[in-house]
Amino acid sequence: MTAVAINIEQVNLFYGTNHVLKDVNLDISPGELFAFLGPSGCGKTTLLRLIAGFNTADTGRVLIDGKDVSALPPWRRDVGLVFQSYALWPHMSVRRNVAFGLEERRVPRAEIERRVNAALELVELSQLADRRPSQLSGGQQQRVALARTIVVEPKVLLLDEPLSNLDAKLRGQVRRELRDLQQRLGLTTIFVTHDQEEANSICDRIAVMNAGVVQQVGTPMELYERPANLFVAGFLGSANVIDGAKWVDPPAGTPAGAKLVFRPQAATLSAASQQAWLKFEGAVAHREFLGSTVRYGVRGPAGDVSVDVAFHQGQALFDVGQSVTVGVPQAAAMWLST
Amino acid sequence: MTSASAVADLPPVVQGKRRFGWGQAALALAIAAFLVLFLAWPVGTVIVAAFTHKGAGGFTLVNFYDFFATDLFIRSTWNSLYVAGMSVVLASVFALPLAYITTRFEFRGTVLIQTLGVVPLIMPPFVGAVAMQLLFGRNGTVNMLLDQHLGFKIPFMEGLNGVIFVQAVHYFPFILINLSAALRNIDRAMEEAAQNLGSSGFRLFRRIVFPLAMPGYLAGASLVFVKVFDDLATPLLLNVKDMLAPQAYLRITSIGIADPMGYVISVVLIVASVVAMWLSALAMRGKDYATVQRGGGGLARRHMHPWQAVAAYAIVILILLLVLAPHIGLLLLSFATIWSFSPLPDGYTLAHYGRVFSDSAVYITNTALYATLAGVIDIILGTAIAYLVLRTKLAGRQWLDWGASAALAVPGVVLGIGYLRCFYGVTLPDGTPLAALWIVIVIALAVRRLPYALRACVAALQQVSVSLEEAAENLGATKARTVRRVVVPLMTGGMLAGFIASFATAAVELSATIMLVQSNADAPLAYGLYVFMQSAAGRGPGAALGVIAVLLVALCTLASHLVIERRQKP
Numbered sequence A: 001m002t003a004v005a006i007n008i009e010q011v012n013l014f015y016g017t018n019h020v021l022k023d024v025n026l027d028i029s030p031g032e033l034f035a036f037l038g039p040s041g042c043g044k045t046t047l048l049r050l051i052a053g054f055n056t057a058d059t060g061r062v063l064i065d066g067k068d069v070s071a072l073p074p075w076r077r078d079v080g081l082v083f084q085s086y087a088l089w090p091h092m093s094v095r096r097n098v099a100f101g102l103e104e105r106r107v108p109r110a111e112i113e114r115r116v117n118a119a120l121e122l123v124e125l126s127q128l129a130d131r132r133p134s135q136l137s138g139g140q141q142q143r144v145a146l147a148r149t150i151v152v153e154p155k156v157l158l159l160d161e162p163l164s165n166l167d168a169k170l171r172g173q174v175r176r177e178l179r180d181l182q183q184r185l186g187l188t189t190i191f192v193t194h195d196q197e198e199a200n201s202i203c204d205r206i207a208v209m210n211a212g213v214v215q216q217v218g219t220p221m222e223l224y225e226r227p228a229n230l231f232v233a234g235f236l237g238s239a240n241v242i243d244g245a246k247w248v249d250p251p252a253g254t255p256a257g258a259k260l261v262f263r264p265q266a267a268t269l270s271a272a273s274q275q276a277w278l279k280f281e282g283a284v285a286h287r288e289f290l291g292s293t294v295r296y297g298v299r300g301p302a303g304d305v306s307v308d309v310a311f312h313q314g315q316a317l318f319d320v321g322q323s324v325t326v327g328v329p330q331a332a333a334m335w336l337s338t
Numbered sequence B: 001m002t003s004a005s006a007v008a009d010l011p012p013v014v015q016g017k018r019r020f021g022w023g024q025a026a027l028a029l030a031i032a033a034f035l036v037l038f039l040a041w042p043v044g045t046v047i048v049a050a051f052t053h054k055g056a057g058g059f060t061l062v063n064f065y066d067f068f069a070t071d072l073f074i075r076s077t078w079n080s081l082y083v084a085g086m087s088v089v090l091a092s093v094f095a096l097p098l099a100y101i102t103t104r105f106e107f108r109g110t111v112l113i114q115t116l117g118v119v120p121l122i123m124p125p126f127v128g129a130v131a132m133q134l135l136f137g138r139n140g141t142v143n144m145l146l147d148q149h150l151g152f153k154i155p156f157m158e159g160l161n162g163v164i165f166v167q168a169v170h171y172f173p174f175i176l177i178n179l180s181a182a183l184r185n186i187d188r189a190m191e192e193a194a195q196n197l198g199s200s201g202f203r204l205f206r207r208i209v210f211p212l213a214m215p216g217y218l219a220g221a222s223l224v225f226v227k228v229f230d231d232l233a234t235p236l237l238l239n240v241k242d243m244l245a246p247q248a249y250l251r252i253t254s255i256g257i258a259d260p261m262g263y264v265i266s267v268v269l270i271v272a273s274v275v276a277m278w279l280s281a282l283a284m285r286g287k288d289y290a291t292v293q294r295g296g297g298g299l300a301r302r303h304m305h306p307w308q309a310v311a312a313y314a315i316v317i318l319i320l321l322l323v324l325a326p327h328i329g330l331l332l333l334s335f336a337t338i339w340s341f342s343p344l345p346d347g348y349t350l351a352h353y354g355r356v357f358s359d360s361a362v363y364i365t366n367t368a369l370y371a372t373l374a375g376v377i378d379i380i381l382g383t384a385i386a387y388l389v390l391r392t393k394l395a396g397r398q399w400l401d402w403g404a405s406a407a408l409a410v411p412g413v414v415l416g417i418g419y420l421r422c423f424y425g426v427t428l429p430d431g432t433p434l435a436a437l438w439i440v441i442v443i444a445l446a447v448r449r450l451p452y453a454l455r456a457c458v459a460a461l462q463q464v465s466v467s468l469e470e471a472a473e474n475l476g477a478t479k480a481r482t483v484r485r486v487v488v489p490l491m492t493g494g495m496l497a498g499f500i501a502s503f504a505t506a507a508v509e510l511s512a513t514i515m516l517v518q519s520n521a522d523a524p525l526a527y528g529l530y531v532f533m534q535s536a537a538g539r540g541p542g543a544a545l546g547v548i549a550v551l552l553v554a555l556c557t558l559a560s561h562l563v564i565e566r567r568q569k570p
């Protein structure tokens, strides 16, 4: 089975008067693991449900494999959706849950048997096939939901915050498993999450969303290194934002009205004055020990900034109240106006 | 019902408050005494009487042998089972579409339908029976029209059909309410997941929706079965005598209180109720599927295509017309001069209402008094039991709950017979038997309705977080004051709901009271209705009284709804 593309063209969607999706345009390539990333309530689930056919757009259309699916009901779309709550049917065993979609497609009994077994093996749940969903752990339920969806070999796979109901330890493991599985199946997959680390670690490309608007699309590194706007800069990792107007001594070439953005770990911190493209005096306002780094909050005339300093054993730390100089190298500085 | 020994071996006192532990035990004992005196003893007496030799006394099975050797009783048993079973089927046919359409689709008038759907409950089924005869009987409106235009008639109301039809129309709200609640509690994602995997339409309903709603459906269906099986007045009014409950009543009233057959039939009725409930509990075990909505965005109801909407409205209106037919018929009848052999009454008059208000006002005041007292007794007992069960560690407290709920399995006619047998021998100083006092009717009503009030109180108390009580205690309030100042105010809505449930159903209850009413002056409304409806001349005033009863119950229910709504507003 060859992977297919998904195109979302000029989609607007309202819930009553609430404009939930605004002029959304996305092109997702065949076989890609693509993330919708954004804060809670920004419209990720709505967009996903639109692709699956549970929502209807007020304008625009959705193409799967080049064909407009807007008129198709959910049960004709052949789009696999894994629900955030998993939505496993409590009155059916694991095996019956997984077999459901094949039964609805009138697949011959012997083939159902074979494919269900294969799917359960794929997610390593063959032993638990005759249990009820309520007798499984969260991670196992998540894998049943996945098996139930992929066993019908949908054209695309949609995952709505698949890891949000798992505890922190499982999350890291399961997301790598998901990535492996997706690569093996070669399925075009959309992964919805509000956790930037999750999106960064496994996805090929990410669409960052805020308030129903797609802010930027790109690979994790592109988004981190060249954020299109302040929202993306702040949402992917921490960023210091300094209003250019407040800058006592603006460096040459500052675009008018732009803000200076740099990452905490790109800056340097010293007790004495230092040589740097850009210097900024202040006092340590607070200090957080993060393990491999120490994060200092420095307060100065231009505002508050965070600086991360790598931590080595036995290293002397700056004290709260101590006067320091923050240096920012030119290569680390970004100018963003919105 | 309650194990006195379990209560006596002292409660593991909560937080070292010894004195209140004694108070709890005393309360539990008082409730236990009430349940034993007014439930366990009368029912026990009936059971013992069924196994006692009529002449010689002593244990015997000969009464049961006689029962099974009598053609009439065997036929009555089968008829009762058939009528109860078919009533469930027909009631499901009414309830399923209404529940599904109103919970799953964007449908104007959902609230109206859910409200109208409950209306049949606030009228005794036997009252509706008379109106149904006029509308659907052999010479009723519908058959006359059919005959005139199409040349055939449908035997809606012939024999057992009539009982089934009337009971299904009357009791289908139990299924509607339970099923709607169950459908609303299913996470919408459960259905969407099935649609996503290619399922739709009726297959979706059969494979996912209905199995998930099954517990709610079964709860409603078993209730309908038991109610119909135990009902006495509807078959009697439709002149169907070969069913079990009418037979029990007829034996006791025509042959006498000493005849063992009435007691044997009572035992059969109890066994059937218990078995039906036990089977439904068995079927429901491990199937608590109420699945809470977790992931966002799934709450929207589905849109209907125009043709779907037309079909849905047609179905809904047809069903509503059917189930509201008794009320419509009753209203017509109450204003009718003469209504027979014609689709509609010949003329209209207010005379029936005049007669009811001049002659029969006592029925109305009696009913208001009895139902109110029964409702008050029920919420006091219900709140006390709920508190003891949920908030104390009193040994054996669960028995109070079980004991009170056991009343559900006791048919009204059996309780009435039990009271007669237990309290008729006890006389007051002036020689009147205890069973003849109207307060006995009130107690019978209270015991019959206690299970419903108790469930409402338990649900209300479960929603009061324990931490709210702990906060009060932490600030120095004793347990008793915490109950008074925090628990009871927070439970008011639930208690009121329990009161309505008791009041509304007690106001139209007949099967226990019909055995206990000794004089017209003490009779409640339902009894008066029954007397009126038995004669052709009494039907007009009877219908007027019926309309008043419906309005009375409806107004009280509405009033308390408004009170609850106001209280629940933040």
Ligand SMILES: Nc1ncnc2c1ncn2[C@@H]1O[C@H](COP(=O)(O)OP(=O)(O)O)[C@@H](O)[C@H]1O
Binding pocket: A015, A018, A020, A038, A039, A040, A041, A042, A043, A044, A045, A046, A047, B296, B297, B298, B299, B300
């Ligand atoms: N069924 C609905 N009816 C009305 N508003 C909704 C519905 N579902 C979601 N919304 C609103 O749409 C917005 C986007 O929701 P959603 O797509 O669930 O966000 P996300 O998945 O990104 O957290 C929110 O403001 C939410 O309140």
Ligand SMILES: [Mg+2]
Binding pocket: A041, A044, A045, A046, A161, B296
């Ligand atoms: Mg979401």
